[in-house]
Structure formats: C-alpha cells, structure tokens
Amino acid sequence: MKLEKNHQTTKVTVVFPAYNEADVLEDNIRQVIQNLENFTDSYEIIIAEDGSTDGTNKLAAMLAKKNSHIKHVHRQKRLGRGTALKNSFKKSIGETLVYMDLDLATDLKHLEELIAAINEEGFDLATGSRLLSGSKVNRSWTRNLASSSYNLIVRKLLGSNIMDHQCGFKSFKREPLLLLLDEVEATHWFWDTEILVRANLRGYKIKEIPVLWRSGKETKVRLVKDSLNMFWQALSLWWRLKRNN
Numbered sequence: 567m568k569l570e571k572n573h574q575t576t577k578v579t580v581v582f583p584a585y586n587e588a589d590v591l592e593d594n595i596r597q598v599i600q601n602l603e604n605f606t607d608s609y610e611i612i613i614a615e616d617g618s619t620d621g622t623n624k625l626a627a628m629l630a631k632k633n634s635h636i637k638h639v640h641r642q643k644r645l646g647r648g649t650a651l652k653n654s655f656k657k658s659i660g661e662t663l664v665y666m667d668l669d670l671a672t673d674l675k676h677l678e679e680l681i682a683a684i685n686e687e688g689f690d691l692a693t694g695s696r697l698l699s700g701s702k703v704n705r706s707w708t709r710n711l712a713s714s715s716y717n718l719i720v721r722k723l724l725g726s727n728i729m730d731h732q733c734g735f736k737s738f739k740r741e742p743l744l745l746l747l748d749e750v751e752a753t754h755w756f757w758d759t760e761i762l763v764r765a766n767l768r769g770y771k772i773k774e775i776p777v778l779w780r781s782g783k784e785t786k787v788r789l790v791k792d793s794l795n796m797f798w799q800a801l802s803l804w805w806r807l808k809r810n811n
Contacts, residue, residue, distance in 0.1 A: 578602070578609040578681055579660030583650045586620040587668045594670050595629060595636070601674045606681075612637045614654040617644030648757025652747050655738075663743055667734035673778035680737045683773045690742040690770035693728070693762065694735035700776035709781065712793050719797065723804050724763045729774055731759040742770050751806075755792055756799040763803065 580598065584591065595611065602609050613626040615638060623640050630638040639654050655663055662684045666672060672694050683692035696703045697717060703710070713732065720731055736758070742765070752760045765772060 577660045578606060578662045578664060579612060579655075579658040580609065581612045581614055581651060581654045581658065581663070581665040582668045583647045583654075583665065584613050584615045584618065584622055584626065584668055585644060585647070585650075586618050586622055588618070588620045588622045588625050590668060590670075591622060591625050592629060594668055597670065597674060598666075598677070599633075599635070601677050605678050610635055610637060610658070610660060612639055612654045612658060614650035615640050616647065616650040617641050646753035646757075647755060648750070648753045648760075651757060652750070655743060655747060658740075661740050662737060663740055664737045665734070666736075671779055671781060672733065672735040673780075676735070676775060676777050679775055680735065683775065684737050684739050687773065688771065689773040690739045691762070691765050692737045692773040692775060693730070694733040694777040694779070695728075695730035695774040696733055696777060696779050697729040698774055698776040702778045704779070705781035716793060716796065720759055720763070720800055723800055724807070726763050726766050728762050728766065728772065731762050733777070733779070734758065735777065736761075742768075751803075752799060756796050756803075759796065759800065760803055767807070 580602070582595070591613070595613070598611065613629070613636065615623050615626045626638040626640070630636045637657070639650070639657060641650065641653075651665055662681055664681060676694060680692050680694070683689045695701060697714065713730070717729060717731055720726055721728070732755070746761060746764055746768070749764055750757060750760045762772070
C-alpha cells in the first residue's frame with residue numbers, strides 16, 4: 567500500500583532508542599531516511615540516546631546538526647529503553663509515531679506497511695510479529711524457544727491476543743499512544759509487552775504484520791537474565807491489573 571508522497575502527508579516520527587550504537591548509527595539512520603523518502607517527505611527522526619559511553623551521543627548530535635529531519639534526545643545517565651521511548655514520544659510532533667531497533671533486525675521493506683496500517687487502514691497500533699505465519703526469522707533455536715514460551719505465558723497470564731509482544735518494530739496513532747504512555751510503568755525491555763497489553767485492554771485496534779527478521783550479531787538481550795526479569799514483570803503487571811479491577 568503506497569502513501570502519497572507530498573508535503574501534506576501525515577507527519578511521521580521515527581524514534582530509535584540508542585545505547586552504545588556508534589558503530590551502526592550513521593549508516594542505519596541513512597538507510598532508514600532513504601526508505602522513508604520513497605513514500606513520504608514529511609517526517610522526523612528522533613535518536614533517543616540513553617547514557618551511551620561509546621561516543622554515540624557525539625555522533626547523534628553531529629547527525630542532528632547536519633540534517634534538520636533528525637533530533638537528538640540525550641540522557642546523561644542510562645534510564646532504560648522504555649524510558650527513552652516515553653521521553654522521546656512526548657517530544658515528538660508526528661501524528662503517526664514509529665519506533666524500531668537500531669540494529670534494523672526487521673527488514674525495512676516492512677516500514678511503509680507499518681506506517682500505512684495507521685495512516686491508511688485506521689489501526690491504533692501496528693507491530694511486527696515474528697510468530698505469524700508468513701514471517702521469516704533467522705535466530706537461534708534457544709531464542710526462538712524462549713520467545714515462543716514467553717509470548718504464550720503473556721497471552722495466558724494477561725489475556726492478550728497478540729502473538730509477538732517484543733518485536734522492536736511498532737507504529738502508533740498519536741492520541742492513543744499519549745494516553746497510554748503514563749500508564750506504562752516498565753522502563754526497559756518489558757515496555758513493548760506492557761504497551762500492547764494495555765492497548766489491548768483498552769480495546770484499541772491492533773494489527774500484527776508478518777516480517778522478515780534476523781537477529782543482530784551482538785544483541786543486547788541477555789537471554790536468561792532478561793527472560794527471567796520479564797517473566798517477573800509480567801507477573802507484577804498481572805497483579806497490578808487484578809488489584810485495580
């Protein structure tokens with residue numbers, strides 16, 4: 567589905583949470599800009615840089631100075647991926663809000679579809695899914711097993727009908743997202759799950775998109791530690807929702 571390319575196109579904001587991404591930042595931002603400009607010239611990119619120690623902050627500031635489409639939101643101390651996303655979305659000006667991981671694990675050919683789900687199809691939220699029929703995923707069997715198990719637990723425990731809660735490739739209609747942001751308490755990896763669960767409970771229209779996805783060479787996810795942490799956060803969210811009903 568093509569979006570008409572003109573200056574009246576709905577403004578799109580793309581947010582990248584960034585922690586120690588100096589080795590890929592410039593090239594991957596360039597790829598995203600090239601992809602966006604295939605179907606819109608009304609966009610901004612926010613680099614949500616979260617206490618990096620490898621020079622990502624300086625590189626992001628340089629990119630923002632060189633390109634008026636790019637903004638750099640810097641935090642001196644690392645506050646977590648979810649907090650970086652929340653702060654940046656609140657500073658955004660787009661009507662369609664997108665975030666994706668800077669490793670570009672999800673193939674950029676899906677970006678136009680992700681945005682069109684909001685702009686053209688009227689969904690409140692869209693997300694890439696590695697667990698749908700039609701998805702092609704390249705990662706280890708241990709990560710596949712962990713992901714499938716985690717998502718099954720979330721569906722059973724929290725009543726979600728989403729297949730994949732953790733894919734770092736999502737788009738939102740502005741107003742529904744801003745209503746959700748202050749409800750979400752997760753500050754790091756669990757942010758993706760909590761935003762989807764709360765959107766589902768509110769009755770928002772959510773679209774899952776099968777994607778071509780390949781694991782980054784140096785993923786920042788620590789399989790055992792982060793999986794256990796997210797399981798406990800899922801239990802905590804279940805308890806908070808149950809207590810508030």
